[in-house]
Amino acid sequence: xxxxxxxxxxxxxxxxxxxxxxxxxxxxxxxxxxxxxxxxxxxxxxxxxxxxxxxxxxxxxxxxxxxxxxxxxxxxxxxxxxxxxxxxxxxxxxxxxxxxxxxxxxxxxxxxxxxxxxxxxxxxxxxxxxxxxxxxxxxxxxxxxxxxxxxxxxxxx
Numbered sequence: 001x002x003x004x005x006x007x008x009x010x011x012x013x014x015x016x017x018x019x020x021x022x023x024x025x026x027x028x029x030x031x032x033x034x035x036x037x038x039x040x041x042x043x044x045x046x047x048x049x050x051x052x053x054x055x056x057x058x059x060x061x062x063x064x065x066x067x068x069x070x071x072x073x074x075x076x077x078x079x080x081x082x083x084x085x086x087x088x089x090x091x092x093x094x095x096x097x098x099x100x101x102x103x104x105x106x107x108x109x110x111x112x113x114x115x116x117x118x119x120x121x122x123x124x125x126x127x128x129x130x131x132x133x134x135x136x137x138x139x140x141x142x143x144x145x146x147x148x149x150x151x152x153x154x155x156x157x
Contacts, residue, residue, distance in 0.1 A: 008153040009114075011126035013074060013092040015137060016145035018060040026053040061090070061140055070133040077155040092137070093153060094130070119150040 027034040027048040029041035034048055041048055063076045074092040114122075126148055127134065137146050 004157050006155055006157055008077075008093050008155065009151070010094070011123050011148060011150050012077075012094075012153060013126075013130070013134065013137060014147045014149050015061075015090045015092065015141040017088040017090050018141065018145075019057045019088050020060050021055045022058050023052045024054045024056060025050045027051075057088075059090075063090070066136070066140055069136050073130065073133055077153060078157070090141075091153060091155075093155075094126070096129075123148050123150050 027036065027038060028051055029046055029048050030043040032041070032043065034041070038048060040046065067074075067076065073095055075095050077091040077093055134146065134148070
C-alpha cells in the first residue's frame with residue numbers, strides 16, 4: 001500500500017516540537033564492532049566496552065497519545081520527508097471536511113477566491129472551533145511554541 005499525496009488549504013496549527021537527543025551505542029574491542037548480544041571480545045576475552053557511536057533526534061511529544069487526548073479532531077501531517085520545514089515543526093490540520101478548500105475546489109471544478117480578510121476569518125473560526133484542542137497543545141508544546149496559520153499543505157497519507 002503506497003502513500004497518497006493530498007492537499008489541504010485552510011487554517012492549521014503549527015507547533016515547534018520539543019526534541020531530545022538519544023545516544024546510539026556500540027560495543028568495541030580490538031578494533032572490532034560487536035553486536036549488542038556479545039559480552040566479551042572474541043580476540044582477547046576482555047569485557048566489551050560500550051561507546052557512543054552517534055545520536056538520533058527524537059520527539060518528546062507522543063503524537064499518537066496527543067491525538068487521543070484531542071479525540072482526533074486534528075491530524076498530524078506526515079510529509080514523508082518532503083518538506084522545507086525544519087524537523088522540529090509539527091503541523092496539525094482539522095479532521096473536518098468543512099475546513100478543506102481544496103476538496104471544495106475538486107467538487108466544484110472551479111476557482112475559489114480567498115482574500116486576506118477571508119483567511120483571517122477562517123483562522124479566527126479555527127481558534128473558536130478548536131479552543132479545547134489548542135489548550136491541550138499549549139500544555140504539551142508550550143504557549144510560545146504554538147501558532148495558528150493559514151496556507152496550503154501538501155502531505156501524504
